[in-house]
Ligand code: HMG
């Protein structure tokens with residue numbers, strides 16, 4: 421049976437904007453987050469405290485956070501890769517963070533300048549110190565279905581990476597299809613393997629990119645497998661600058677349209693969301709990737 425309700429974890433301001441080369445003004449970023457909150461998104465990932473040279477678009481993270489309601493009812497998590505990032509985030513008043521690991525050796529090198537094994541040593545003090553400060557820690561795993569350099573990624577490698585992050589103290593795992601190559605049966609097999617290893621669906625979120633047009637089908641397959649948290653990006657913005665061939669995330673509007681059709685509650689006001697994405701697409705000077713936004717705007 422499908423769930424009665426799901427949680428949509430909005431990543432537009434972070435995953436969506438990190439891939440835009442033209443720097444988006446601070447006021448626009450702050451307005452984007454405020455509009456997403458006003459549209460009813462229950463959680464909005466706001467930015468990243470990564471090295472500013474690695475992601476210049478998000479170099480203004482501390483200034484953005486200073487303009488946002490960090491103690492409001494809607495959690496506004498930020499990406500943090502290491503202790504330097506955690507120091508900056510805590511100083512800015514962040515209450516929720518997300519670390520981001522790679523399931524493959526090559527992407528650990530490209531995205532974190534680390535090896536697969538070294539990344540856990542980098543994350544360990546981040547998770548421990550964040551938790552000691554009462555800050556919640558989500559953990560992403562990237563390249564869970566395929567890697568542009570290594571090809572197919574064994575399911576066991578993803579499960580073992582994910583379980584190491586939970587053992588460090590992460591409260592949720594977001595399973596990333598960074599380059600959008602996943603298909604429905606692969607998604608269900610991955611969920612089954614996590615369950616077989618003792619990690620139930622309540623620990624898992626799904627993070628689909630739509631490169632091959634499979635993101636919505638994969639979300640439906642994940643729903644059938646018992647997943648109740650889905651990452652999505654307003655208008656379908658997104659992509660990772662360190663992953664070849666990564667395009668936008670599953671569009672939040674496309675997910676909402678499907679959930680409405682299935683009668684699954686999500687709390688989001690679709691009209692307000694579409695208006696926000698149409699506005700952002702004008703600001704960026706780009707057609708929205710989301711079919712639902714194009715149909716309704
Ligand atoms: P590094 O160069 O190895 O860093 O980068 P380092 O530890 O050697 O430090 C070098 C210098 O950088 C030092 O300064 C540090 O203080 C400074 P110096 O002493 O030379 O003056 N530094 C920092 N400054 C500010 N903030 C920091 C920070 N860290 C070090 N946090 C590092 C290692 C991890 C920092 C780098 O590789 C990095 O920033 N990577 C981030 C890449 C990124 O943001 N990728 C996109 C997000 S992941 C994604 O999109 C996938 C996801 O959506 C899921 C999916 O789709 O699969 C989440």
Ligand code: MG
Pocket residue numbers: 435596598627629659660
């Ligand atoms: Mg992503």
